[in-house]
Amino acid sequence: MTKLTHLTIKAALEGLKKKEFTASELVGAHIAASESARHLNCYITETFDSARAQAKEADARYAAGKALPLDGIPIAMKDLFCTEGVQTTAASNILRGFVPPYESTVSGKMKADGLISMGKANLDEFAMGSSNTTSAFGNVINPWKRKGDNRDLVPGGSSGGSAAAVAARIAMGATGTDTGGSIRQPAAFCGIAGIKPTYGRCSRFGVVAFASSLDQPGSFARTVEDNALLLRSMAGYDPKDSTSVNVPVPDYAAACGGSIKGLRVGVPKEYRVEGTNAEILALWDKGVEMLKDAGAEIVEVSLPHTKYALETYYVIAPAECSSNLARYDGVRFGQRSAGENLIETYENTRAEGFGREVKRRILIGTYVLSAGYYDAYYNQARRVRKLIWQDFIDAYQKCDVLLTPTAPTPAFAIGENTQDPVTMYLNDIFTIPASMAGMPGMGVPVGLSADGLPLGLQLIGKPFEEETLFKAGHALELAAKFDALPQLLAA
């Protein structure tokens, strides 16, 4: 029998139903695997004891024939989701020790469907980063390594712990959040699949806020269909989030395996940007052929404002971050560093509580929102954002889904790309446009680089048409037959 940790969620659910193994065995196998992979630093807080207890409850339900839809499946919960009674840090010192008295809507829904959290997954501090090297709880290490090179690689970010955990087979799936690529880029770096649904599809209630007009919860898993199972559990209208949209949540798994004959796949010419790795461009061409062979119709489309997306993002996201993070004042929750008076207490608390990248973004956000610059920077960025959004709407007149690379390079070594913040920002060049427009995006692993690292492609869909993404993503997955294992597991 395949090792329990290598099963897909779908196969594990079948095994549990047929009583081939118990949820306790499944969770136990993942705890053992987690313990031997601790050097990857995937979890900030492990919740193995409660996972064991929940597995017992799941087993009782299976025995009674009353199993929940995803009963007994061990997952990793990004430490940006508030979990009642379990420390939630956003990977920041300012929230060290914070124990939420309430549960985020998404994690609550997943729990209600029987999913078992193995722990709170590490991330870039406040989800700001593309390499999981800004966490106050240490770097996450990618389970993949370059051939003949023992250097530790980054898992991508911000949801680096989530992606690394799923790739290292210490969790069957994971939650993530995506503001500018924080699900799709780490999925590509770790050789797994992930989806950022349409903005408004999943509730943001109880998710530590970074940039509220962009933040969106989503999932990671090793297959497209497993993501479909997770997203169905996570998605849905929530009156506690005023931007959550009240539309029915379809059975995404049913879309996996559907024919893509006649599906119009758009290839945006502006994504052929300078500096993109040649292997990734070649893989993109291969992906186009794969979808064509599966019956899709390929059309060239234009998204003319793509070249401004990154710049737009680095005005809007810091602006919203400076506003959202104003709440960390050392008064109501989180760490406090005392000062002579209240103002000094605020200033010391925030100076010591926030890391460098977070402070940088708060400061730039404060600048672009300050009197005299608001219109020139912030409003201009929001106008350009409208044009980016319009580009997608126009492109969707000609196609149903877009195919692009996910990231401009494979995973890089810890310490690379840190010379200046702007080099790091370029990592999200292909994922940010869809974020700016609120469109759903999915990352699918498609191949390996010459030095043995996973490479992924991105599918971008129409608002609330995640089913098309699942259909196309599944077809791409079938054609790509990506089955390589990270070096961590190949031995």
Add this chain to the structure above:
Amino acid sequence: MSIDKDTVGKIARLARIRVSEEDKETLAGELSGILAMVEKLNAVDTKGVAPLTSVVQMKLPMRADVVTDGGIPEKILQNAPEHSAGFFVVPKVVE
């Protein structure tokens, strides 16, 4: 446009983040770099384009203005660095 040391000091004050003299220098360079990047946006013709406020094409829902939650002061206070008699405690703000 670049950000100098004094400007860093000013925005750090607005953002309520203490920044050392030495860090001001470094930050001035880094923030100027980011600003130089986003300056590209000025080249885009946005005449007649309304700023996008939400990607969700809907009106924000209204609800009745009634109390739906509350009565949990212990829970609200449980994460406070300092609290007393049901209040958050802060350094003295009035003389």
